[in-house]
Amino acid sequence: MKHTPKGTHAWLPYLPLSIPQGRSPFEIAQSELREGLKALGISKEAKIEVLGTGDEYELSDTGDLQVRGGPTGVLYGSYHLLSLLKRGAELPKGVVRPFYPLRMLNHWDNMDGEIERGYAGRSLFFRGNKVSFDRERIHRYARMLASVGINAVSPGNVNVKPPMDFLITGKYLPEIAKLADILRLYGIRLLLTVEFNLPLAAGLATADPLDENVMRFWRERAEETYRHIPDFIGFLVKADSEHRAGPFSYGRTHPEGANMLAQALKPYGGKLFWRCFVYNHNQDWRDPETDRPCAAFMHYAPLDGQFDDNVILQIKNGPLDFQVREPVSPLLFAMPGTKKALELQLAQEYTGQQVDLFYQAKQWQDVFSLLSADRVQFITAVSNLGDDPNWTGHDLAQANLFAYGRTAWYGRSDPEQYALEWAQLAFPCAGKEVADILLHSPDTYEKYVSPLGLGFMVNPNSHYGPSPDGYEYSSWGTYHRADREKVGVDRSARGTGLTEQYPGEIRAMYDDPAICPDKLLLFFHRLPYGHVMRDGRTLIQRIYDDHFEGAHEAKELALRWKTLKGLIPEDTFERVLTRFDRQEKNAREWCDVINSFFFRFSGIPDAKGRKIGPSKPAAHP
Numbered sequence: 001m002k003h004t005p006k007g008t009h010a011w012l013p014y015l016p017l018s019i020p021q022g023r024s025p026f027e028i029a030q031s032e033l034r035e036g037l038k039a040l041g042i043s044k045e046a047k048i049e050v051l052g053t054g055d056e057y058e059l060s061d062t063g064d065l066q067v068r069g070g071p072t073g074v075l076y077g078s079y080h081l082l083s084l085l086k087r088g089a090e091l092p093k094g095v096v097r098p099f100y101p102l103r104m105l106n107h108w109d110n111m112d113g114e115i116e117r118g119y120a121g122r123s124l125f126f127r128g129n130k131v132s133f134d135r136e137r138i139h140r141y142a143r144m145l146a147s148v149g150i151n152a153v154s155p156g157n158v159n160v161k162p163p164m165d166f167l168i169t170g171k172y173l174p175e176i177a178k179l180a181d182i183l184r185l186y187g188i189r190l191l192l193t194v195e196f197n198l199p200l201a202a203g204l205a206t207a208d209p210l211d212e213n214v215m216r217f218w219r220e221r222a223e224e225t226y227r228h229i230p231d232f233i234g235f236l237v238k239a240d241s242e243h244r245a246g247p248f249s250y251g252r253t254h255p256e257g258a259n260m261l262a263q264a265l266k267p268y269g270g271k272l273f274w275r276c277f278v279y280n281h282n283q284d285w286r287d288p289e290t291d292r293p294c295a296a297f298m299h300y301a302p303l304d305g306q307f308d309d310n311v312i313l314q315i316k317n318g319p320l321d322f323q324v325r326e327p328v329s330p331l332l333f334a335m336p337g338t339k340k341a342l343e344l345q346l347a348q349e350y351t352g353q354q355v356d357l358f359y360q361a362k363q364w365q366d367v368f369s370l371l372s373a374d375r376v377q378f379i380t381a382v383s384n385l386g387d388d389p390n391w392t393g394h395d396l397a398q399a400n401l402f403a404y405g406r407t408a409w410y411g412r413s414d415p416e417q418y419a420l421e422w423a424q425l426a427f428p429c430a431g432k433e434v435a436d437i438l439l440h441s442p443d444t445y446e447k448y449v450s451p452l453g454l455g456f457m458v459n460p461n462s463h464y465g466p467s468p469d470g471y472e473y474s475s476w477g478t479y480h481r482a483d484r485e486k487v488g489v490d491r492s493a494r495g496t497g498l499t500e501q502y503p504g505e506i507r508a509m510y511d512d513p514a515i516c517p518d519k520l521l522l523f524f525h526r527l528p529y530g531h532v533m534r535d536g537r538t539l540i541q542r543i544y545d546d547h548f549e550g551a552h553e554a555k556e557l558a559l560r561w562k563t564l565k566g567l568i569p570e571d572t573f574e575r576v577l578t579r580f581d582r583q584e585k586n587a588r589e590w591c592d593v594i595n596s597f598f599f600r601f602s603g604i605p606d607a608k609g610r611k612i613g614p615s616k617p618a619a620h621p
């Protein structure tokens with residue numbers, strides 16, 4: 001397949017790269033279905049009928065093909081129908097409707113075109129401090145999202161950097177409205193990130209949320225935004241978090257700050273998404289009491305019932321920060337009287353940066369196995385997209401976006417099914433094999449990177465590559481506290497008390513090292529290297545074994561990929577192969593650095609006699 005600077009087909013190789021014609025989701029659906037059936041060589045007629053009002057649809061094949069559904073439902077139904085025909089799969093029976101009403105994607109793009117934690121090129125929306133996009137590419141982007149049911153997008157970084165703070169002003173709104181016009185054709189609506197201190201930047205004396213002028217200011221911003229984008233969803237805010245201003249700057253509470261913004265949006269039916277990533281990032285590493293993963297629950301749980309009904313608290317899947325392995329955030333179980341959104345991260349910040357393969361749907365399985373999907377009302381994910389021709393840098397990372405769309409639609413985690421669907425669509429000649437490679441990838445990565453739930457052993461800032469003490473003496477509150485005897489943080493009831501934030505059975509499981517899942521053992525417990533694990537191995541031996549195994553498996557993944565030559569389009573095959581080569585080297589590096597680190601502390605040799613640490617280069621023949 002030839003590269004196109006406009007963005008590849010991703011998992012929709014049966015649709016033409018040209019822009020579908022239409023002025024509504026219904027007309028786009030007609031165009032996509034017509035072209036898709038033609039490309040699939042299916043000569044049946046397809047009828048589309050709009051019934052109802054929403055995203056739901058029903059498919060049938062009674063001689064003719066039929067898609068019936070709400071105005072956006074017919075578009076989702078059409079894409080689903082094409083994908084089923086392509087895979088030769090059965091049509092679903094009855095009405096199909098999404099679990100979550102908003103299935104969002106949060107980009108972290110800056111207006112200079114850089115993407116915070118972006119690993120696939122530059123922004124699709126901004127360039128040179130302007131709103132700037134390629135219309136064709138946005139059509140393709142929107143089609144790709146709509147094909148998996150994503151219906152809401154925030155283009156800008158939650159760390160709002162100038163001039164993005166002025167995006168919700170007349171200077172930029174006409175351009176943003178043009179973006180919204182294209183997205184609307186695919187049933188996608190916009191959210192915008194806002195800066196809490198915008199009133200100050202705009203010349204007001206304060207941004208205090210209880211100040212009358214500040215309230216009026218935000219009402220005007222909301223009014224103007226809705227004038228340009230009538231179906232605007234609302235604002236997304238990162239406040240009092242990692243150097244961002246917020247209500248605390250004015251001695252106010254988070255309900256006071258959030259409700260004020262929500263009230264400005266209320267007349268238009270708007271929503272305010274308020275991130276809960278709030279913790280002390282100026283911690284002293286010598287302070288054993290302050291424990292970062294405890295912070296969000298401690299702050300927000302007592303505030304249940306105090307937020308307006310159009311405020312939604314947006315909570316990361318884990319209590320720390322998108323690490324390879326984390327327990328589910330306890331805040332997701334709390335606050336029954338408050339609306340919540342689950343935030344996942346597709347951008348592979350800590351999971352290989354789209355160089356190493358990491359299929360994330362398996363990670364989300366942890367969330368959904370403990371948290372019933374209806375604990376949260378909305379779902380979002382930090383985007384892994386950029387303007388690289390293949391969208392995601394690593395071609396196989398597209399599977400993460402696809403699986404997220406499916407997860408958000410069904411409110412259910414089914415990594416095997418989503419991997420297979422994606423792989424069969426993207427690589428019809430090697431679907432099963434590619435799906436299997438994806439499914440093995442997170443385990444492999446976790447083994448060579450993250451010992452038993454310890455996180456943050458990465459190089460500071462970039463968050464890539466091994467650096468066991470990278471954050472150990474810093475202010476970010478992310479310590480593993482390894483010494484000669486022990487490693488890990490005691491977060492049980494006897495330690496920092498994180499386990500006490502969980503409901504009954506989960507609390508009991510995490511609190512007791514004898515039943516705590518191995519993969520979270522050092523997240524919750526501080527244990528001696530000689531601690532005997534359930535499988536009879538010592539803790540230190542398990543660390544060594546995992547790392548050797550992980551490095552070996554990374555090599556195997558590359559070898560398995562090589563067997564697919566000829567079954568995968570040549571340029572994709574080569575691109576992915578290059579990434580696997582890099583991954584193999586990375587895995588070796590991780591293995592050697594982490595194992596050496598623990599060997600130096602513990603002084604305990606590997607029971608299997610493998611070489612740890614510096615070794616003589618192979619002798620010349």
Ligand code: GCU
Pocket residue numbers: 116117158159238277321349
């Ligand atoms: C992480 C990430 C930051 C990001 C932050 C957030 O800390 O490294 O780049 O801004 O999460 O979620 O707000």
